[in-house]
Amino acid sequence: MPTESGMPGFLSGYRDADRVKKVIEQIHQITNQTWTLMEICGGQTHAIMQFGLDQLFPEKIELVHGPGCPVCVTALELIDQALWIAQQANVIFTSFGDMLRVPGSTGNLFSVRASGGQVRVVYSPMDAVKIAQENPEKEVVFFAIGFETTAPANAMAVLQAEKMGLQNFSILPANVCVPPAMHAILSSPANRIQGFLAAGHVCAVMGYWEYPPIAKQYQTPMVVTGFEPLDLVRGVYKTIGMLEEGRVDVENAYPRAVTFEGNQVAQSLIMQVFEPVDRNWRGIGTIPKSGYGLQENYQGFDATHRFDAGNIQTAESELCIAGQVLQGIKKPVECPAFGSLCTPQSPLGAPMVSAEGACAAYYQYKRET
Amino acid sequence: MMVNENPKTPNMQGLICPLPHTQSETVVIGHGSGGSMTRDLIQNIFQSRIGNDALAEGNDAARLHFAELGGQVAISTDSHVVSPLFFPGGDIGRLAVAGTVNDVAMLGARPTFLTAGFILEEGFPIKSLIQIIDSISKTCQEAQVQIIAGDTKVVEKGKADGLFINTAGFGLIPEGRQIGGQFAQPGDAVLLSGSLGEHAIAVLQARGELGFDSGIQSDVAPLNHMIADLLDNVPNVHVLRDPTRGGLATSLNEIACQSEVSIHLQEDQIPILPNVRIACEMLGFDPLYLANEGKVIVILPEEFVDIALNSLRQSPYGAMATRIGTISQKNPGQVLLHTAFGSTRMLSMLSGEILPRIC
Numbered sequence: 001m002p003t004e005s006g007m008p009g010f011l012s013g014y015r016d017a018d019r020v021k022k023v024i025e026q027i028h029q030i031t032n033q034t035w036t037l038m039e040i041c042g043g044q045t046h047a048i049m050q051f052g053l054d055q056l057f058p059e060k061i062e063l064v065h066g067p068g069c070p071v072c073v074t075a076l077e078l079i080d081q082a083l084w085i086a087q088q089a090n091v092i093f094t095s096f097g098d099m100l101r102v103p104g105s106t107g108n109l110f111s112v113r114a115s116g117g118q119v120r121v122v123y124s125p126m127d128a129v130k131i132a133q134e135n136p137e138k139e140v141v142f143f144a145i146g147f148e149t150t151a152p153a154n155a156m157a158v159l160q161a162e163k164m165g166l167q168n169f170s171i172l173p174a175n176v177c178v179p180p181a182m183h184a185i186l187s188s189p190a191n192r193i194q195g196f197l198a199a200g201h202v203c204a205v206m207g208y209w210e211y212p213p214i215a216k217q218y219q220t221p222m223v224v225t226g227f228e229p230l231d232l233v234r235g236v237y238k239t240i241g242m243l244e245e246g247r248v249d250v251e252n253a254y255p256r257a258v259t260f261e262g263n264q265v266a267q268s269l270i271m272q273v274f275e276p277v278d279r280n281w282r283g284i285g286t287i288p289k290s291g292y293g294l295q296e297n298y299q300g301f302d303a304t305h306r307f308d309a310g311n312i313q314t315a316e317s318e319l320c321i322a323g324q325v326l327q328g329i330k331k332p333v334e335c336p337a338f339g340s341l342c343t344p345q346s347p348l349g350a351p352m353v354s355a356e357g358a359c360a361a362y363y364q365y366k367r368e369t
Numbered sequence: 370m371m372v373n374e375n376p377k378t379p380n381m382q383g384l385i386c387p388l389p390h391t392q393s394e395t396v397v398i399g400h401g402s403g404g405s406m407t408r409d410l411i412q413n414i415f416q417s418r419i420g421n422d423a424l425a426e427g428n429d430a431a432r433l434h435f436a437e438l439g440g441q442v443a444i445s446t447d448s449h450v451v452s453p454l455f456f457p458g459g460d461i462g463r464l465a466v467a468g469t470v471n472d473v474a475m476l477g478a479r480p481t482f483l484t485a486g487f488i489l490e491e492g493f494p495i496k497s498l499i500q501i502i503d504s505i506s507k508t509c510q511e512a513q514v515q516i517i518a519g520d521t522k523v524v525e526k527g528k529a530d531g532l533f534i535n536t537a538g539f540g541l542i543p544e545g546r547q548i549g550g551q552f553a554q555p556g557d558a559v560l561l562s563g564s565l566g567e568h569a570i571a572v573l574q575a576r577g578e579l580g581f582d583s584g585i586q587s588d589v590a591p592l593n594h595m596i597a598d599l600l601d602n603v604p605n606v607h608v609l610r611d612p613t614r615g616g617l618a619t620s621l622n623e624i625a626c627q628s629e630v631s632i633h634l635q636e637d638q639i640p641i642l643p644n645v646r647i648a649c650e651m652l653g654f655d656p657l658y659l660a661n662e663g664k665v666i667v668i669l670p671e672e673f674v675d676i677a678l679n680s681l682r683q684s685p686y687g688a689m690a691t692r693i694g695t696i697s698q699k700n701p702g703q704v705l706l707h708t709a710f711g712s713t714r715m716l717s718m719l720s721g722e723i724l725p726r727i728c
Contacts (some may be wrong), residue, residue: 015709017637017708017709017710017711020710021710021711024710038612049714050714051708051710051712051714052708052710052713052714053710053712055712056710056711056712110397110398114395114397115395121581122579229710260563326404343398345405345406363717364715364717365714365715366715
């Protein structure tokens, strides 16, 4: 049922084939030049592959896949640290399910669990707080990964643990932020990106007030884009529209979820608990002020302070080109290990692990086509 | 590789590729997913050591020739370890009977006798055991099968999770019937008896892993009567397969490999209940990979589609039966999904365990 704005009222409407085909037709009509766009978010990469949308766009449009999969970009040393903590006898290590398969230097959280470590999958950091409450004799650690989308819930967990006076709860802070990554990609000499599909869910939390200066600085139009087929084709349509007109702006193609200001309650939670820190992105390197660390008065909840994993020496696969894939420089199929030495069952790099990783999306949907 | 110089940390040297694959030193949960890890385990560990012609056919049940019985029989075995034991729409007892009855029926056999082995954990409530045996009895009556041999073992507390049940099933294959995953022919139509994913979502619900009430009931049911009626109406069905662990996607991949054909599906024809779809959206599951316990894939010549659908729809378990695709000769071994948008994507086998998406 259409709403007043002419947008469909239900999720199924955003998958309506006729609506999607109509927008694709419009994209074909307005595309004259060759353009390279990046979708930031792994959820968008996955949806594009799942619905085969990339097959329907004009050949002049190339989509490259951004670093927006938190599982993929979590630094190897953080994963090694997580593995070390999870192996400690008195620890219940809690994590979102996707992180369990991510390869560390050796092993992953599954292998820690198989060898007796207490690793539990949770759907929310609040579940980890509950586990801490129920197991006062154990140290409960939550692997706080994610973009700005998970940061408010991670902050909430810390505040809740403080309120409950829990002495046995801590997080391994690993949150990363999108705008610094956009800076890193756009300022790279190898950059080919001419327009961005900004990550709709991140913008639902943060708004998109951070983006106009970036768009202006790098003369790159951006469109806040959702995750359903109709959202994605509308995002592409608006981005191509600006590029063809030679206009640089930030537009919102996901207004049902995103406002310019974003969710201010969530933002103030983040600001209350976290502060920007430099963070190493797997395959990309250290990006200044691109992560959230705990503020000084919450450092008692920082697992890196409670557990001394020492100076971990990391070892990355020499074959894996994840870094180039995550920066949009190479496509997964250009990797010599893709589909042979590296599969979702035995990933060499994180993008093959998560459902949102570009390599996994290619493996699942595009191996032979 | 860099050398680990810190004695406090575990040895970080060694394999880069950390995931247990076929060279895994221990069994991992993914080996039981029903997907390609399970297949690799079966091929590399079991079939290479205890293989024979019956196993090599790769169907849910074995087809054996017994001259003295005047024909062929189907034999199947299945262990049931569902947790929790009771879930919306069913319980481990109904599952243990229906699962084996269905496996036997998938060769076109008429299941008649089952055996049942019980592994009980010390401390398991007798009241729950009675409930489960009553459920077994009821499901046996519905399927018109008898349990004619059994076994009971008790293990110490902590050595099992309440109750595990193994059932084996036996049925006669009527003369001249040739049904199996290896018999799909180019040009055949692919039918599905109903909507996908209800069993998996119902079990997750019972585990308290959804965090909301989906209202979904497991579809667990013995399908032998529905299949017997179908085969009475359409004797030349080529393939029957129940898409259990690994879901529709994995079952169709198995058939595509067994028959050396490709399978083309129309995405918008595949029935999925709205609540299952919503639960999948929230948890990041693809319903095409979720387990079913009361559905059947039917592959048969094009000209019998209407009569077969009519027959399936007479059963309460086949009310939503519909055609979902076609068999083709090109690209053998592949399953391709055609979307309503006009694009095509590969549908691969489930690789490991299903994990929820995180953002």
